[in-house]
Each structure stands twice: as structure tokens, then as C-alpha cells.
Amino acid sequence: MSKSPGTGSVVDRIADELRRRIRRGELVGGQRLIEAEWTQELGVSRGPVREALGRLASEGLVVIEAKRGAVVRRLLAKDIDDLYEARAAIEGQAAAAAARRIDEGGHRAALEELMAEHDDFVGGGEFGPYLGVSVRFHELVLEIADNEILSRLGGQLHVLAYHLQATRVSRATGPVPHLSVSGSAECHREIGSAILRGDAYAAERLMREHQMATRDGILAVDRDSAAELGRR
Known part of the structure; x- marks a missing residue:
């Protein structure tokens, strides 16, 4: 994921990347989104990852579960x-x-x-x-x-x-x-x-x-x- 300056905040870029992968079916319904793994993969700190996941939860793409954390939403x-x-x-x-x-x-x-x-x-x-x-x-x-x-x-x-x-x-x-x-x-x-x-x-x-x-x-x-x- 590009981290060049002037293209928006780190949170924006993380959220955009996760949206893209969900839209393409690379992340599927029910799949956990583990903060530590995304921190390592995207080369960012944990705080922005957590904030980006919260943003996707507000959009309905992700749900935050008590014991599993962030999970890609499975729609009925x-x-x-x-x-x-x-x-x-x-x-x-x-x-x-x-x-x-x-x-x-x-x-x-x-x-x-x-x-x-x-x-x-x-x-x-x-x-x-x-x-x-x-x-x-x-x-x-x-x-x-x-x-x-x-x-x-x-x-x-x-x-x-x-x-x-x-x-x-x-x-x-x-x-x-x-x-x-x-x-x-x-x-x-x-x-x-x-x-x-x-x-x-x-x-x-x-x-x-x-x-x-x-x-x-x-x-x-x-x-x-x-x-x-x-x-x-």
C-alpha cells in the first residue's frame, strides 16, 4: 500500500485498502481482520488500523464482535x-x-x-x-x-x-x-x-x-x- 505524503491520512489509506480487498472478494464474509496482522502487512501502527476498522464498521462492511474483534460482515x-x-x-x-x-x-x-x-x-x-x-x-x-x-x-x-x-x-x-x-x-x-x-x-x-x-x-x-x- 502506498504511503506517499499528500494522499490523505494513514487511516484513509488503510480504510481504502481494506474496502478494495473486500470489494474484490479477497476478504470474505466471516473472515477476521486481526489488527496485528494488518499492522505488519501495511507497515503502519496499530492505532490507525483500529480506527480504519471502526470506520468500516460504521459503513456496514465490518462488524466488531466481543471475542473475535473485527470481522468482515456476512450479509443475510x-x-x-x-x-x-x-x-x-x-x-x-x-x-x-x-x-x-x-x-x-x-x-x-x-x-x-x-x-x-x-x-x-x-x-x-x-x-x-x-x-x-x-x-x-x-x-x-x-x-x-x-x-x-x-x-x-x-x-x-x-x-x-x-x-x-x-x-x-x-x-x-x-x-x-x-x-x-x-x-x-x-x-x-x-x-x-x-x-x-x-x-x-x-x-x-x-x-x-x-x-x-x-x-x-x-x-x-x-x-x-x-x-x-x-x-x-
């Missing part, structure tokens, strides 16, 4: 359902607000440029390279909405949601339409098109549908995984 079906209902509400409102504000502050050009990047993935592609484009899309919608509370809440949910998507994509034994790169890119293009034409109603509806379809895809992977384990 109810947790997943709650998460995506919240994302649908928050980002649906953000998409509607973005449609109303699209011609303010150069936002139209920024969204058009990002939509052009999605064109490369409509026919499919690897999830890793696409994830950055997907993250920027949802962040840009929140930015255009220009609502500090929506932005803060949406940002907190993003990390947990992308962790879920990354781990389920890697676990899927077959195609999952709502988690596929092509399916997600096409949904983003439809939402982006509604925002660009200033259609707040359509933008909100499409964003809500996108979030709930993603939820359904994640739950489908979990059901398939459970069934596969039952057959062994």
Missing part, C-alpha cells in the same frame, strides 16, 4: 433486501433531481462522456474493468442531484453494494442477467438517457428498477449457491 437475505430498498429510494430520488438539474454546471457534458464509456460494455466485458465505470455513474448521478444528504447516504451504501456485486459475480455458476456487465451497462444507458432529456419521472423509475433487479440477481446467486452446497 434480509440485509440484502433492506440495502437495495434503501438504494432504490435514495438513488431514485437522486436520479429525478439529476434530471431536473442536468443543464447546470457542465453536468450534461460529463454525463454524455460517461455514457459513451458505457458503449464499450453493452456487448459484454469483464466485471473488473467495468466496475470503475459503474461506480462513477452512480457517483455522478448523486453529484448532479446536488443534495448533500442524498449524496452522503448514497455514498455509504455504495461500498457495501459493490462488495456484494463483486463477490456474487465471482461466485455465479452461470449467467445472471441483472449482474452481467452488458445488462448493467444497458440499464445505466437508459437511466442516463432519461436524465439527459430531463425526464425526472422516467429517471427515478428506471433507477429504482435497476436497484431492485440487482437485488434479485444477488439473491438468485445466493439461492443457487445454497442449492449447490446441498447437492454435495
